[in-house]
Amino acid sequence: MAQTSEQPFPCSFRCRSCDYTSAVAKAVCPRCGSGGGMSPEPLTGGHVVDFVPVLFPPENLKGLGRYVSVLVKLDTGCQAFGVFRGDPERIQVGTPMVVAHVDAEQHVPFFDVA
Amino acid sequence: MTKRVAIVGTGMTPSGTSAMPSWDLFATAAKEAVGEAGLPLSRIEALHLGNVYSDFTEAQTNMAPKVLSAMGVESLIPCARYEAACASGSIAFRQGYLNILSGVYDVVLVGGTERLRAVPGSVVQQAMATSMDLTERNAGLTFAAYWAYVARAYARKHHLAERRLQELLAHISVKNHCHGAVNGKAHLQRAVTLEDIMSSSLVAPPIRVMDCSPFSDGAAALVLASEDIARNCAKPVWIAGSGQASGGFSIADQADLSVNPAIAKAAADAFRQAGLGPADVGVTEVHDCVNIHEVVCLESAGFFKEGEGIHAAEERRTYFDGDVPVNLSGGLKARGHPVGATGAYQLCEIARQLRGDFEGKRARNPEVGLTVNVGGTGTAVTVTILRKE
Numbered sequence: 001m002a003q004t005s006e007q008p009f010p011c012s013f014r015c016r017s018c019d020y021t022s023a024v025a026k027a028v029c030p031r032c033g034s035g036g037g038m039s040p041e042p043l044t045g046g047h048v049v050d051f052v053p054v055l056f057p058p059e060n061l062k063g064l065g066r067y068v069s070v071l072v073k074l075d076t077g078c079q080a081f082g083v084f085r086g087d088p089e090r091i092q093v094g095t096p097m098v099v100a101h102v103d104a105e106q107h108v109p110f111f112d113v114a
Numbered sequence: 115m116t117k118r119v120a121i122v123g124t125g126m127t128p129s130g131t132s133a134m135p136s137w138d139l140f141a142t143a144a145k146e147a148v149g150e151a152g153l154p155l156s157r158i159e160a161l162h163l164g165n166v167y168s169d170f171t172e173a174q175t176n177m178a179p180k181v182l183s184a185m186g187v188e189s190l191i192p193c194a195r196y197e198a199a200c201a202s203g204s205i206a207f208r209q210g211y212l213n214i215l216s217g218v219y220d221v222v223l224v225g226g227t228e229r230l231r232a233v234p235g236s237v238v239q240q241a242m243a244t245s246m247d248l249t250e251r252n253a254g255l256t257f258a259a260y261w262a263y264v265a266r267a268y269a270r271k272h273h274l275a276e277r278r279l280q281e282l283l284a285h286i287s288v289k290n291h292c293h294g295a296v297n298g299k300a301h302l303q304r305a306v307t308l309e310d311i312m313s314s315s316l317v318a319p320p321i322r323v324m325d326c327s328p329f330s331d332g333a334a335a336l337v338l339a340s341e342d343i344a345r346n347c348a349k350p351v352w353i354a355g356s357g358q359a360s361g362g363f364s365i366a367d368q369a370d371l372s373v374n375p376a377i378a379k380a381a382a383d384a385f386r387q388a389g390l391g392p393a394d395v396g397v398t399e400v401h402d403c404v405n406i407h408e409v410v411c412l413e414s415a416g417f418f419k420e421g422e423g424i425h426a427a428e429e430r431r432t433y434f435d436g437d438v439p440v441n442l443s444g445g446l447k448a449r450g451h452p453v454g455a456t457g458a459y460q461l462c463e464i465a466r467q468l469r470g471d472f473e474g475k476r477a478r479n480p481e482v483g484l485t486v487n488v489g490g491t492g493t494a495v496t497v498t499i500l501r502k503e
């Protein structure tokens with residue numbers, strides 16, 4: 001199920017039957033098996049699960065220069081990747097993060113330290 | 115239906131940089147395989163081909179019939195191309211195996227081919243990235259970063275400091291280069307030192323350039339036959355078990371990146387079919403696209419307990435003369451990684467180890483061999499067990 005332009009971006013998805021959440025929408029909930037759909041929820045923030053400095057940006061993100069890939073455990077319950085443009089020394093596992101900015105054209109969520 | 119299926123012919127081009135297009139590479143490998151089998155080309159009843167990037171790198175789709183044309187096959191046989199990222203070649207092999215096992219065909223040609231080095235490296239990297247989830251790529255995840263997350267998850271779980279982690283991983287690259295240095299078909303035929311690995315540039319810390327396999331051109335082919343036909347061929351190698359599983363596509367949804375449940379399932383299925391366990395295996399080829407993944411493959415398949423596999427190269431257990439010989443071809447690190455063909459190379463190499471005619475480092479009289487071939491970020495997995503008798 002691809003994201004549609006009507007859904008807030010970035011977002012995570014919550015099963016309408018059982019509260020299962022994922023950063024990727026599913027046609028059938030893998031936890032309860034319901035085909036009743038998943039509701040999009042806007043990302044607000046969470047805390048760092050892990051992070052990796054990306055020294056060689058990919059083609060689609062070349063304009064960023066070096067950045068930090070962050071894996072964030074969201075307040076909505078699931079995990080999602082994003083970009084942190086600050087000094088990696090500023091974050092560690094557990095650092096609270098918020099969605100600071102969204103590049104809607106490239107679909108890039110930028111996190112910052114809360 | 116046949117009770118058993120055997121590999122009766124193998125063929126491999128050198129892995130590296132080729133002037134030939136991928137379809138001609140496969141035709142070359144197939145000719146060798148058919149020659150080994152001692153069967154006429156007209157005996158082949160179907161082709162199953164692994165190939166991932168020819169549309170990106172060679173502007174050629176519809177690869178399976180293209181390959182038949184390059185081979186000179188005009189017998190109207192069915193053919194199909196499989197794309198499962200780096201697992202394409204072994205999945206093509208498995209489909210051919212199942213064809214014969216089900217009784218539909220008696221002789222099938224399988225394998226894979228890839229040509230990656232005729233275009234700029236940046237083009238190949240973009241192409242390879244497409245096997246990862248688009249949303250996660252847009253969110254800044256790269257393949258190198260993914261492997262860094264895997265390595266960090268492993269280090270955290272098993273209480274390894276970053277420097278110690280990097281040293282242990284470097285030992286794996288040193289081992290695989292040691293093996294690849296004497297494999298005449300390897301892409302990188304040179305030994306390296308621990309210092310060579312540890313001084314190479316960081317790509318996504320803790321992962322360094324020399325932790326990663328090269329992109330390669332190459333093709334590998336195998337002729338599979340039903341038992342009645344195989345018994346009349348020179349040196350059949352029997353397929354004892356074949357497992358396949360799919361891993362979760364969204365990396366953010368994975369509970370533990372240091373293990374791969376899909377590898378565990380595929381291995382369990384293959385071992386159950388074969389009536390064997392890891393202790394019975396005398397030689398393996400596993401998917402070391404990045405050295406941390408050799409550890410994930412071996413632990414997830416049951417060769418080592420979690421947390422112990424990473425020490426195996428430093429302890430020399432996984433060298434050709436160790437108790438668990440791994441990647442005697444040089445692995446993806448030194449033999450190379452012609453993506454759609456890699457799984458087929460592994461199977462050819464294990465078949466030749468069991469036959470005793472592998473040209474390179476040999477295991478000590480193995481009776482049973484095993485391959486682990488993994489696509490993308492662990493999303494497509496095959497485990498294949500071969501045996502001499």
